[in-house]
Amino acid sequence: FRRRIKPWEFEIFFDPRQLRKETCLLYEIKWGTSHKVWRNSGQNTTKHVEVNFIEKFTSERKLCPSISCSITWFLSWSPCWECSKAIREFLRQHPNVTLVIYVARLFHHMDQRNRQGLKDLILSGITVQIMRVSEYHHCWRNFVSYSPGEETYWPRYPPLWMMMYALELHCIILSLPPCLKISRRCQHQLTLFSLTPQKCHYQMIPPYILLATGLIEPPMTWR
């Protein structure tokens, strides 16, 4: 666990187009009404990074149940179903803690157990969202050891990938079949992203996401 990560680490860990194996966690902790924010980062070891966080957090502190604590995670991969379970158990034992999770990508999102795990997290009151441009900028400024003068630089990934993952997260929340398909062409090292919408997706997914992913055309305006 260390305070800031290198610019290249941030760029490859949080690139929504890459399927990097390791997971990176950037996190913020705030206590009570204090404005002080504690920041740190972690990666998976023999255990997943979420479990490492929970173990570190609970072993280092005597948690006072009367002081509220808000935690924000920026995760390169969404939690797997086992970590989702561990997170819910951690929050059940610490009702004074609230958790907001931003993720760059959805981890093995075709696996029904992972889908259910994420849905259970959200149903239990945890906010789970796909990282948007504002989160990338925030992480860059607060977690990356950028060079002087590079404060306003941060990796500009194509917004389409964020929207495709946002669409898929909606599918998970609404218990719809997967819409986003990710396949790998090993011989060319290529990762292919495609959308396979069904009628239910057009009916249930918010129009702004359908528009941003190109599944529907903007309405014609007549003048």
Ligand SMILES: [Zn+2]
């Ligand atoms: Zn996990």
